[in-house]
Amino acid sequence: MNVLFLGTGAGVPSKQRNVSSVALELLSERGAVWLFDCGEGTQHQILHTTLKPGKIEKIFITHLHGDHIFGLPGLLGSRSFQGAGDPLTIYGPKGLADFIKAALACSKTHLRYPIHVVEGEGGMVFEDEQFRVEALLLEHGLPSYGYRVVEKDKPGTLMASELKAAGVKPGPDYQKLKEGGTVFLEDGTMIKGSDYIGPPKKGKIIAIAGDTRSCPALEELAENADLLIHEATFAQEDRELAYEYYHSTTEEAALLAKKSHVKQLVLTHISARYQGEQIGRLLEEACRIFQNTRIAEDLLRIEIEGLTEEE
Amino acid sequence: MNVLFLGTGAGVPSKQRNVSSVALELLSERGAVWLFDCGEGTQHQILHTTLKPGKIEKIFITHLHGDHIFGLPGLLGSRSFQGAGDPLTIYGPKGLADFIKAALACSKTHLRYPIHVVEGEGGMVFEDEQFRVEALLLEHGLPSYGYRVVEKDKPGTLMASELKAAGVKPGPDYQKLKEGGTVFLEDGTMIKGSDYIGPPKKGKIIAIAGDTRSCPALEELAENADLLIHEATFAQEDRELAYEYYHSTTEEAALLAKKSHVKQLVLTHISARYQGEQIGRLLEEACRIFQNTRIAEDLLRIEIEGLTEEE
Ligand SMILES: [Zn+2]
Numbered sequence: 108m109n110v111l112f113l114g115t116g117a118g119v120p121s122k123q124r125n126v127s128s129v130a131l132e133l134l135s136e137r138g139a140v141w142l143f144d145c146g147e148g149t150q151h152q153i154l155h156t157t158l159k160p161g162k163i164e165k166i167f168i169t170h171l172h173g174d175h176i177f178g179l180p181g182l183l184g185s186r187s188f189q190g191a192g193d194p195l196t197i198y199g200p201k202g203l204a205d206f207i208k209a210a211l212a213c214s215k216t217h218l219r220y221p222i223h224v225v226e227g228e229g230g231m232v233f234e235d236e237q238f239r240v241e242a243l244l245l246e247h248g249l250p251s252y253g254y255r256v257v258e259k260d261k262p263g264t265l266m267a268s269e270l271k272a273a274g275v276k277p278g279p280d281y282q283k284l285k286e287g288g289t290v291f292l293e294d295g296t297m298i299k300g301s302d303y304i305g306p307p308k309k310g311k312i313i314a315i316a317g318d319t320r321s322c323p324a325l326e327e328l329a330e331n332a333d334l335l336i337h338e339a340t341f342a343q344e345d346r347e348l349a350y351e352y353y354h355s356t357t358e359e360a361a362l363l364a365k366k367s368h369v370k371q372l373v374l375t376h377i378s379a380r381y382q383g384e385q386i387g388r389l390l391e392e393a394c395r396i397f398q399n400t401r402i403a404e405d406l407l408r409i410e411i412e413g414l415t416e417e418e
Numbered sequence: 419m420n421v422l423f424l425g426t427g428a429g430v431p432s433k434q435r436n437v438s439s440v441a442l443e444l445l446s447e448r449g450a451v452w453l454f455d456c457g458e459g460t461q462h463q464i465l466h467t468t469l470k471p472g473k474i475e476k477i478f479i480t481h482l483h484g485d486h487i488f489g490l491p492g493l494l495g496s497r498s499f500q501g502a503g504d505p506l507t508i509y510g511p512k513g514l515a516d517f518i519k520a521a522l523a524c525s526k527t528h529l530r531y532p533i534h535v536v537e538g539e540g541g542m543v544f545e546d547e548q549f550r551v552e553a554l555l556l557e558h559g560l561p562s563y564g565y566r567v568v569e570k571d572k573p574g575t576l577m578a579s580e581l582k583a584a585g586v587k588p589g590p591d592y593q594k595l596k597e598g599g600t601v602f603l604e605d606g607t608m609i610k611g612s613d614y615i616g617p618p619k620k621g622k623i624i625a626i627a628g629d630t631r632s633c634p635a636l637e638e639l640a641e642n643a644d645l646l647i648h649e650a651t652f653a654q655e656d657r658e659l660a661y662e663y664y665h666s667t668t669e670e671a672a673l674l675a676k677k678s679h680v681k682q683l684v685l686t687h688i689s690a691r692y693q694g695e696q697i698g699r700l701l702e703e704a705c706r707i708f709q710n711t712r713i714a715e716d717l718l719r720i721e722i723e724g725l726t727e728e729e
């Protein structure tokens with residue numbers, strides 16, 4: 108499981124930072140990539156990575172501001188042009204489907220794969236046997252959602268070498284033991300599956316806040332997350348601006364990370380007003396409160412040790 | 419007068435070429451820039467130039483395919499974000515206004531400057547004392563227009579040193595002579611304005627073809643142009659593909675340039691299937707027919723000696 112930052116700037120693109128998009132690469136987990144937001148130029152950023160647009164299975168949109176959605180029509184069209192056939196589902200606030208429809212219709216873009224647009228008002232937006240994704244309403248002056256991606260726990264693996272030592276031969280017995288059953292050896296010894304199954308493996312939790320003011324819903328979003336991706340549009344000294352424009356500061360994000368017991372915090376959606384050394388100071392502000400903080404930059408990739416890799 | 423290529427690729431962006439946009443810089447002529455097409459990432463390309471979005475006075479859209487319009491909403495928004503207040507007029511085919519409206523409404527983008535969208539079916543789309551712009555319907559499977567930008571001729575300038583030698587003093591007499599009138603010196607000598615006005619100066623003609631098959635309307639578009647900007651999506655050997663997809667080849671563009679007596683031809687909208695040496699071969703194909711040909715690349719700037727600079 109990798110998190111790949113495609114755009115880490117705020118509002119308008121700059122030479123250093125494109126507008127918002129982050130990819131959650133779930134290649135070993137499900138051979139797929141999930142995108143969160145899709146600002147203009149996201150497909151251009153992807154050209155500089157190994158990410159294949161055809162692998163994008165889901166796109167989650169936090170809110171409808173242009174810097175989070177204007178890259179959608181182009182990405183959808185290019186994905187089709189490149190021959191992708193797998194369906195794509197796009198989740199986001201009410202109004203998203205109209206935008207996509209208008210852009211595709213006007214430009215006579217005929218996609219060669221099915222798309223589904225799921226507009227919602229928060230809550231559980233997706234669940235299967237591997238993952239569930241919850242959307243939590245934050246505060247940004249218009250509906251803006253944070254997404255909490257929860258990988259489900261996996262039962263422990265069978266301790267194969269211990270079983271072999273005990274005299275159990277690989278085959279149907281293994282499957283039985285794996286399911287918690289009991290088998291008997293030729294000498295009558297009873298072997299209980301529960302004695303030979305490792306501890307269950309905790310799934311990972313990735314919390315991705317959209318643009319937002321500091322608000323109570325963020326705690327539910329971030330609780331115990333392995334990685335919290337949070338906007339820090341402003342430095343702490345500009346907290347009045349942050350509040351006025353429905354954004355957050357470095358310290359607000361760090362306090363949330365601490366309070367919610369997250370393992371790692373990555374700050375993104377950095378205003379272009381901060382350059383060079385000032386970026387270091389943003390990091391300092393956050394680290395004073397929550398040590399394990401990083402500032403995202405475009406094309407930064409963070410590995411999250413996942414269930415699948417551990418096996 | 420400069421022509422600045424912002425995107426010179428076909429259909430989808432590549433690392434080498436962004437999707438379509440070209441700027442006509444009329445800074446000395448009218449302190450303004452005109453844009454022709456605005457594919458996704460046009461505002462990103464502008465970041466690497468001296469072009470100021472606030473100076474963009476007009477945007478002409480050739481047709482509504484995504485690679486020619488998906489950069490519009492972002493550019494409009496960023497132009498506002500940067501504080502531009504001057505009005506902007508956008509010309510293009512029917513359907514353009516709906517797209518812009520949908521994108522701005524969905525994203526809650528409130529522009530701080532007035533925009534006017536002029537949808538038309540060809541003909542004269544703009545005229546003032548300096549320029550006229552005609553749109554000609556080409557062949558691209560959907561309405562696609564070429565734009566012929568005609569700078570109006572300017573009357574010759576007054577020959578100041580010759581007048582001084584003849585004994586005319588600078589002042590009101592100069593204005594009278596400039597307007598073609600007659601004045602008398604103190605010794606009774608008659609001075610006729612027409613004798614002291616230089617030859618009129620020819621305005622420049624820039625012809626910008628959108629995506630198109632080779633078609634008769636192109637001749638009217640290109641006739642006597644100082645610069646013809648023409649797509650060459652395909653090499654000559656792929657002419658069947660060009661025809662099938664409503665595009666042109668190198669040779670078709672060069673033949674048009676020759677037949678229409680243009681001074682300079684620049685090929686653009688180059689398919690990403692041609693790379694490295696193949697680009698040289700595209701150029702050769704065109705140059706065999708029309709010598710003064712160039713292949714555009716992103717951020718190429720071509721100076722066109724204009725009326726204003728000559729003075
Ligand atoms: Zn934003």
Ligand SMILES: [Zn+2]
Pocket residue numbers: 428429438483485486629687
């Ligand atoms: Zn095109």
